[in-house]
Amino acid sequence: GDSVTQMEGPVTLSEEAFLTINCTYTATGYPSLFWYVQYPGEGLQLLLKATKADDKGSNKGFEATYRKETTSFHLEKGSVQVSDSAVYFCALKTNAGKSTFGDGTTLTVKP
Amino acid sequence: EAQVTQNPRYLITVTGKKLTVTCSQNMNHEYMSWYRQDPGLGLRQIYYSMNVEVTDKGDVPEGYKVSRKEKRNFPLILESPSPNQTSLYFCASSPYRDREPYGYTFGSGTRLTVV
Numbered sequence: 001g002d003s004v005t006q007m008e009g010p011v012t013l014s015e016e017a018f019l020t021i022n023c024t025y026t027a028t029g030y031p032s033l034f035w036y037v038q039y040p041g042e043g044l045q046l047l048l049k050a051t052k053a054d055d056k057g058s059n060k061g062f063e064a065t066y067r068k069e070t071t072s073f074h075l076e077k078g079s080v081q082v083s084d085s086a087v088y089f090c091a092l093k094t095n096a097g098k099s100t101f102g103d104g105t106t107l108t109v110k111p
Numbered sequence: 112e113a114q115v116t117q118n119p120r121y122l123i124t125v126t127g128k129k130l131t132v133t134c135s136q137n138m139n140h141e142y143m144s145w146y147r148q149d150p151g152l153g154l155r156q157i158y159y160s161m162n163v164e165v166t167d168k169g170d171v172p173e174g175y176k177v178s179r180k181e182k183r184n185f186p187l188i189l190e191s192p193s194p195n196q197t198s199l200y201f202c203a204s205s206p207y208r209d210r211e212p213y214g215y216t217f218g219s220g221t222r223l224t225v226v
Contacts, residue, residue: 001170032212043115043201043217044154051212089154093212097142097161098169103153 002027006090006102013109019077021105023064023090026071031092033057033066033073038087038104047075047088080109113138117202117218124192124225132187132221134202142207143185144169144215145177147198154201160185161207192225199223 007022025033032051036044048057053068064075073090090102115136124130136143144159146169156169160179174196176188185204189196199222203215 034214036214036217043219044203044215045217046214049212049214091154095212097159097207098167099144099156099159099215100170101146101154103151 002031002092002094002098002100004090004092004100004102006088006105008105010106010108013080013107015082015109015111016079017109019075019080019084019107021075021088021090021107023073023075023102024071025073025090025092025100027092027094027100029094030068031094033064034091034093035062035064035073035075036089036091036101038089040086044089080107082109082111085109113216115202115204115216115218117200117221120219120221122221122223124223126193126225127191130189130192130223132189132200132202132223134185134187134218135183136185136202136204136216137183138204138206138216139182140204140206140216141182142213143179143202143204145175145185145187146201146203147171148201148220149198157187157200192223194225197223197225 034049035047048059050057050066087104093099145157146154158177160166202218205213
């Protein structure tokens with residue numbers, strides 16, 4: 001079946017550091033890929049998405065590129081802030097509507 | 112305000128006592144889904160629905176039921192809850208038109224404890 005593998009956390013960075021959270025997937029067909037963010041005590045919020053190979057999703061300074069050849073969708077941000085501290089989930093969605101999420105990566109940014 | 116509303120936010124119940132968690136969305140979304148979130152296991156899909164009267168099993172459907180009689184509502188039913196269903200539950204919705212891959216809007220979650 002489909003699966004999403006995220007780098008294990010937690011990840012701790014200093015403010016203004018560069019962030020990479022790795023995500024790789026296995027799926028039949030051509031899924032769409034997503035990153036969601038979950039702040040403490042809240043539901044998940046869509047951060048960005050990409051629907052086909054070489055697409056780049058971006059939002060709030062975060063970026064991720066759909067790499068079909070490496071089946072990856074790594075999340076990056078050039079300069080993190082304390083307010084970026086949250087849990088980040090990578091996910092895929094097939095055309096049939098079924099979704100698979102990674103286990104989540106906890107990011108803590110220290111001042 | 113566009114949102115997905117779940118109720119209740121917190122629930123403690125006893126083993127075997129039937130319960131329903133409600134989910135309602137006001138965005139006219141075709142697609143709705145239930146997930147459970149457990150430490151170290153991420154989000155796992157329980158059931159999903161692509162439109163009224165159409166439901167499908169996700170990865171962990173055992174012990175749960177759903178129905179989609181109206182477009183806006185997608186209740187999750189636990190006929191005989193057991194302690195292994197203690198979890199944080201999320202309802203989510205999205206459009207489902209022209210096979211476009213829309214992202215989800217999530218509810219705020221329901222923390223269920225079964226004792």
